Amino acid sequence: MLKLSKKVEYGLMALLHMDSLEPGSLVTAKEVSDQFAIPSELLGKVLQALARASLVESVHGARGGYRLKQSLDTLTLGEVVDALEGPFHLVRCHENPATCDQFESCNIREPVLQIQDRLMGYLSAFRLAEFRSKRPAVAGKR
Amino acid sequence: MLKLSKKVEYGLMALLHMDSLEPGSLVTAKEVSDQFAIPSELLGKVLQALARASLVESVHGARGGYRLKQSLDTLTLGEVVDALEGPFHLVRCHENPATCDQFESCNIREPVLQIQDRLMGYLSAFRLAEFRSKRPAVAGKR
DNA sequence: GTATATACGACCTTTTTAGTCTGCTTTCAA
DNA sequence: TTGAAAGCAGACTAAAAAGGTCGTATATAC
Ligand code: SF4
Ligand code: SF4
Numbered sequence: 001m002l003k004l005s006k007k008v009e010y011g012l013m014a015l016l017h018m019d020s021l022e023p024g025s026l027v028t029a030k031e032v033s034d035q036f037a038i039p040s041e042l043l044g045k046v047l048q049a050l051a052r053a054s055l056v057e058s059v060h061g062a063r064g065g066y067r068l069k070q071s072l073d074t075l076t077l078g079e080v081v082d083a084l085e086g087p088f089h090l091v092r093c094h095e096n097p098a099t100c101d102q103f104e105s106c107n108i109r110e111p112v113l114q115i116q117d118r119l120m121g122y123l124s125a126f127r128l129a130e131f132r133s134k135r136p137a138v139a140g141k142r
Numbered sequence: 143m144l145k146l147s148k149k150v151e152y153g154l155m156a157l158l159h160m161d162s163l164e165p166g167s168l169v170t171a172k173e174v175s176d177q178f179a180i181p182s183e184l185l186g187k188v189l190q191a192l193a194r195a196s197l198v199e200s201v202h203g204a205r206g207g208y209r210l211k212q213s214l215d216t217l218t219l220g221e222v223v224d225a226l227e228g229p230f231h232l233v234r235c236h237e238n239p240a241t242c243d244q245f246e247s248c249n250i251r252e253p254v255l256q257i258q259d260r261l262m263g264y265l266s267a268f269r270l271a272e273f274r275s276k277r278p279a280v281a282g283k284r
Numbered sequence: 285g286t287a288t289a290t291a292c293g294a295c296c297t298t299t300t301t302a303g304t305c306t307g308c309t310t311t312c313a314a
Numbered sequence: 315t316t317g318a319a320a321g322c323a324g325a326c327t328a329a330a331a332a333g334g335t336c337g338t339a340t341a342t343a344c
Pocket of ligand 1: 013
């Protein structure tokens, strides 16, 4: 509970890495997976999901790869989580009431919405640019 | 990811229910589990954990049960989560670095601490009293 | 045309969560 | 004094979610 999933961690690592490259340059899933010791097929799926959500851009075929589509200054943690995990719900009934045996008698459903809203607001306000503070920009090229 | 566990939900439901009873009155795990359609053995464990953490007080033996030990005005969401799930860590390396294959190459470990701190701060600041807003206090006695 | 890359979905394995069961101890009250 | 009602503890099983793998299709540079 309340732990980042590997999907999100991998996505953040990749986004941050791309940010350190020359703007516009492409990087392949394999290159990133090698550098960060991430299973390449898995990272592939993560990057594909980020591409679907237009956080990154993909180039097909040989000499293809991925590049940032938005600056980390405008990207937020909320967008990444949403792209990789789908809409954020703190309790299951907010997606599908039928899955909860306590739905009828529940006395916390409404109040929990407050918490969820504030948490979501926080995620949406957290800009990924904060991740690169004090990290030297390492020049990298393919 | 980022979902309340049933343990925490059950704990919150029970705490909120106890708050609606006459101050000092006892309630058994069975009574609460019946009222909220929670498996009684499971709720028992939850209440036992809350007792160990001194959020509630337990009375042994026949005619025993549980009662609040602190007012919801002073109890926080952070305390409940901590009692039921243990210390809050957003990423696994903060508990045990050896369990992460990406530890050596990780470029997000430090920045994630910021997020964790703010999230934890939020949980610790959220008082359970907010849960009972606008709910009528139902008199209940055993 | 072939090598290299993304894209997608099915599948398997591992880990975590949820729930169950058994047996014990404590206490009340008949 | 004894049985029922409660809390307490831990092992166990079942279900669900997360993490990881594989096969194959498709796009593109050369
Ligand atoms: S217990 Fe209440 S809050 Fe949790 S999922 Fe069920 S209805 Fe929603
Ligand atoms: S990937 Fe980085 S942040 Fe996540 S657990 Fe491993 S070391 Fe920690």
